[in-house]
Amino acid sequence: MDKLKRAFKLLVLLGVLVGLFALALRWRTHRAFAGRAHRNVAGVPVESQSRVAIVFGAGLWRGGGPSPVLYDRIAAAAELYRSGKVGKLLLTGDNRFHNYNEPAVMRDTALRLGVPAPDIVLDYAGRRTYDSCYRAREIFGVRQAVLVTQAFHLDRALYLCTALGIDSHGLAADRRAYPRRSRFWWQAREIPATLSAWGDLHLCHPTPILGEKMPIAEMRQAK
Secondary structure (H helix, E strand, C coil): HHHHHHHHHHHHHHHHHHHHHHHHHHHHHHHHHHHHCCCCCCHHHCCCCCCEEEECCEEEEECCCCCCHHHHHHHHHHHHHHHHCCEEEEEEEECCCCCHHHHHHHHHHHHHCCHHHHHHEECEEEHHHHHHHHHHHHCCCCCEEEEECCCCHHHHHHHHHCCCECCCCCCEEEEEECHHHHHHHHHHHHHHHHHHHHCCCCCCCCCCCCCCCCCHHHHHHHH
């Protein structure tokens, strides 16, 4: 019984330590990338016209349309494109299930918002933020990017893409008042998600689904 109590106490202590580390990591990530997270298109610096906007998937409605969060990401990216600060949109999302094609819905939405089809590139294997950033570099040859997502997710996306070799700025796509309960859940979820990102970068080094290289720079030249 005493051994069980000691083991339980050790597990509790370990859990507390992991939790404190996760909180500290989340805070540090936010502080480290605050200067690269911009609230509007006007704040995004013009550094290179070869930059790509990476737009992360955020789920579809049951009817097949984009969720409000996803729509806002695409709308923000379309505005960024019209400003001339990026030349291509890389729409990255999940397509692993039957009748669930996130990138295709993202493309259709971007087209309706006035982005020309030749300047839209789809990544069908962006199952996680880590996968999207990894594939952006390895498959699509992205070296400079503006990451388009909501503010709650932007720190982690900047952390991952920067660590994986992409010089990144971020554009917050908060274009409406989201429900308070959702905002609380999103912020809470980012604590373990940032810890998981740290583990992927420094411990596990997973390799996502890869495939044929399709450098976006060559697509631009061909155009």
